[in-house]
Amino acid sequence: MLTKRLIPCLDVKEGRVVKGVQFVDLRDAGDPVELAAFYDEQGADELVFLDISASHEGRKTMIDVVEEVAGTLAIPFTVGGGINSVEDMRAILRAGADKVSLNTAAVLRPALIGEGAAFFGSQCIVVAVDAKWDESIESWRVYTHGGRKPTDWDITDWVKEAVHQGAGEILLTSMDQDGRKTGFDLPLTRTVNEVVGVPVIASGGAGNRQDFVEVFEDAGADAALAASIFHYKETSVEEVKQTLKENGVVVR
């Protein structure tokens, strides 16, 4: 039986791991290669590296980080952040990443998803979506540029379009829950899970071990992503997996 996946996320800026609470207020939490090995040992099923470097140099540093991580890690990892073209994807995948994650660039030009899928296969194209509840449309609105810019996309329309274009997986971040530590956004996750036939990674809001049980059991997520809860050792991947097992969720 396919297991539910736990995915620690490392935000990387100029080669160092940082984590923003609701996309601002950054704190330094360590070396990406060391953290990757640490999470591998703990039983993480995958890792996500999000490059939040603003500069060209920072992005070049990311390629070095990817190469170094690929040399030590025996589990899959995804790299996202600032990927705008097939060339960007190729550079990251060649450096040893298993998947790339597209966000803003995919919304600006959805055909980019299809181009990536045609070159590298759908299985390595993750579409990351930042969504926020919007009373005026009675649904979740898709945001780009790290959650700063609202788009005209309703969440269900966008994820359907992304999958239609060739996305192999959806990484869904709830902007309402991100950084709050009061649990994943279950209605949002459920809504997306019901309209796409590809795996959904829920992200944003993990505050305790029980939150992971809920997102798998009640919202049907295939994987759950978290950052600060793991980085600041509030709990560990091992402990979360133990809790999941006790609650009948199948994990590795």
Add this chain to the structure above:
Amino acid sequence: MIGIVDYGMGNLHSVSKALERLGATYIVSDNKEKLQSCDGLILPGVGAFKDAMEILNENGLSSFLKQWVEDEEPLLGICLGMQLLFQSSEEHGHTEGLGFLPGHVKRFAGKTRAGDRYKVPHMGWNQLRYLQPEHPIVDATEPGHVYFVHSYVVHANTSDVVVATADYDGDVPAVVGKHHVFGTQFHPEKSSTLGMSMLNNYIRYVAEGRE
């Protein structure tokens, strides 16, 4: 020496890094003479069956591989590389494969017989079940979880080529083998210690054949 067949369709970096960690010597090449000088080959692969076969046919690697297998040299296909070992695939129309193993490749239905929807690709860690625990690739390992990413699945014509399976809307051939031709549907290089043990088993098999 292991030769990783480079035909432009795979995450060669991960496979070569894994071999490095296991202390194996290897080359990555599309050059037939260089590959010919190896003791065993690895055929990696990510992407579409049809594209892969077109490239292998165009650059003559498919006839090279056919001769290689006829000469009873060891070959390990990984992921798409494993699917290519079979007779044909329905991915983007009917495409002939290398035909070393009897069977065909079909897309996951995405719906169970009872009509329940399930996700395609089959992506993530799944539990292995060994049908041939003594097989050289799984030898001395315990059946644990390994990492899969695929939308198409092998339907083997005879069960004797299936070494291990995983359950995803039925039995998914996960490790296959016949004589000196082997394949893993999952990515051993991404499957933590169990995957690395199986890669090591292949390296050992190749080294023993050389002696």
